[in-house]
Amino acid sequence: MTGGTAKATVQVPATSANLGPGFDTLGLALGLHDEIEAEILDSPGVDIAVEGEGAGELDLGEGHLIVTTMRATFDRMGLPQPRGIRLRCLNRIPHARGLGSSSAAICAGILAARALATTLYDPSAEHGSRPGRDHRAELTDDDVLALATEIEGHPDNVAPCLAGGLTVAWTDAGGAPHLVRLLPHEAVRPVVLVPAHRLSTETARGLLPKEVPHADAAANAGRAALLVAALTARPEPWLLLAATEDRLHQDYRAPAMPHTADLVRRLRRAGVAAAVSGAGPTVLALSTMNTQDLIAPEVGNDWHIQPLEVETRGARVVSLETR
Secondary structure: OOOOOEEEEEEEEEEEEOOOOOOOOEEEEEEEEEEEEEEEEOOOEEEEEEEEOOOOOOOOOOOOHHHHHHHHHHHHOOOOOOOEEEEEEEEOOOOOOOOOHHHHHHHHHHHHHHHHHHHHOOOOOOOOOOOOOOHHHHOOHHHHHHHHHHHHOOOOOHHHHHHOOEEEEEEOOOOOEEEEEEOOOOOOEEEEEEEOOOOOHHHHHOOOOOOOOHHHHHHHHHHHHHHHHHHHOOOOHHHHHHHOOOOOOHHHHHHHOHHHHHHHHHHHHOOOOEEEOOOOOOEEEEEOOOOHHHOHHHOOOOEEEEEOOEOOOOOEEEEEEEO
16 A cells, blocks of 8 residues: 555435336436545544434444445455545435435445545555556446445445436346446436335335236336336326336335325326335335426325436546545
């Protein structure tokens, strides 16, 4: 490791997975961001400050998800662990609401570590890698997706977080994750309806059956294909409504979030293409100019209505400083 310190500032977006029928496959990046400053120090220890979501709740030591992810990234790159890490986190993505907060933290940790490695580690020094090699080249974008998926457990949130836009993610026969990035039509206007209560992804996944009827699986396959077409080429309200119908996961999870299930039903009866965001309990409405005004009358005071843009750039390193 060379002398001095370095600081990387990373911006990562919220995401909504599944979008109704695209269970563990479809994801959308949203214009709501966490900003993280990650600094490698010559002095030992971990120094973390959190502002916004999770302040006063999150682990401020080695157990913080960004710290554990950074350390996993340095290990994956074959680099020695830094002596000290300082984090400054401005969190805007709600936690345990189905908006990809953990995926955002994981992506932030990987991108920060990859960026810092290029400034702090001398490629010609002996630290287990080939001399003269750029360490960032050793962790390609495909490698970043693979590591993020490994840590998160599935690619549906990390894919849109990294790539931006609408993503279709899958895992090949060898277990490697892949994604295709698409741009939604400009007429699509995402609105998230965020409740005060939380729901862990583990709890929501625990309600899913091991097997589903063949007819339900076939119906979801058709709706997911239709949703890609509706979001990218024909964002007509009736097509979006039909395309967001789900039979694989939302009904099974409804007992754990009855208010979410009720709001989805009411919005859909009003003609709004609504679905559970990720594992919930947030509701995602894929609205258009013709349906956006239909949302507020169906939503009570217990929900925060937040219109958002589609984030097209995905996670990125905003700045990188050395001294």
